[in-house]
Amino acid sequence: xxxxxxxxxxxxxxxxxxxxxxxxxxxxxxxxxxxxxxxxxxxxxxxxxxxxxxxxxxxxxxxxxxxxxxxxxxxxxxxxxxxxxxxxxxxxxxxxxxxxxxxxxxxxxxxxxxxxxxxxxxxxxxxxxxxxxxxxxxxxxxxxxxxxxxxxxxxxxxxxxxxxxxxxxxxxxxxxxxx
Numbered sequence: 001x002x003x004x005x006x007x008x009x010x011x012x013x014x015x016x017x018x019x020x021x022x023x024x025x026x027x028x029x030x031x032x033x034x035x036x037x038x039x040x041x042x043x044x045x046x047x048x049x050x051x052x053x054x055x056x057x058x059x060x061x062x063x064x065x066x067x068x069x070x071x072x073x074x075x076x077x078x079x080x081x082x083x084x085x086x087x088x089x090x091x092x093x094x095x096x097x098x099x100x101x102x103x104x105x106x107x108x109x110x111x112x113x114x115x116x117x118x119x120x121x122x123x124x125x126x127x128x129x130x131x132x133x134x135x136x137x138x139x140x141x142x143x144x145x146x147x148x149x150x151x152x153x154x155x156x157x158x159x160x161x162x163x164x165x166x167x168x169x170x171x172x173x174x175x176x177x178x179x
Contacts, residue, residue, distance in 0.1 A: 023046065025061065027056070028056025030056070031061055033045075033062070034063075037066070038068045039069050041071060042071070043089045047100040047101055056101040060131055061102070062105075067109045067167060070085075084117070085116045090126040096128060102129055105125070105153065106133070109137045109139065111141070111160075112139075112140060121148050123148040124150055125148075137162055139163045
């Protein structure tokens with residue numbers, strides 16, 4: 001396990017056109033993202049490295065009290081006029097040998113208005129990578145049921161006011177940062 005860590009607190013990222021990932025963890029480190037607003041992501045969190053000697057599977061990436069919204073961006077790599085991927089971009093999605101870090105998710109609000117360009121399961125949590133989880137909300141504004149199976153630590157709602165109220169509260173607590 002790496003002793004190197006990261007700790008972005010009070011981060012605000014809003015719809016950066018052309019950006020692939022809002023937060024990249026290319027070294028597969030453990031760390032914490034806390035009290036942040038990621039409003040308009042193509043992919044929210046990326047933990048990928050093509051170098052097979054870089055291994056973060058024993059590291060823990062904690063995301064807590066953070067608001068995350070996916071937003072369709074122009075010219076997605078899979079084609080079409082607009083699109084996004086999922087919340088997480090992990091190495092070898094679903095493979096037990098994935099070198100990406102483990103996840104801990106606490107008190108977060110996620111929102112998506114449509115399924116990402118990859119399969120529906122890619123809108124969920126990377127399989128086998130959830131170490132701890134409590135009190136998260138998924139605001140789903142797309143058609144039908146949410147396209148991925150989420151763990152019991154998530155409540156799914158179609159009520160956009162849950163997102164809007166969470167963002168308003170975040171902006172109230174951090175005047176001038178995210179408004």
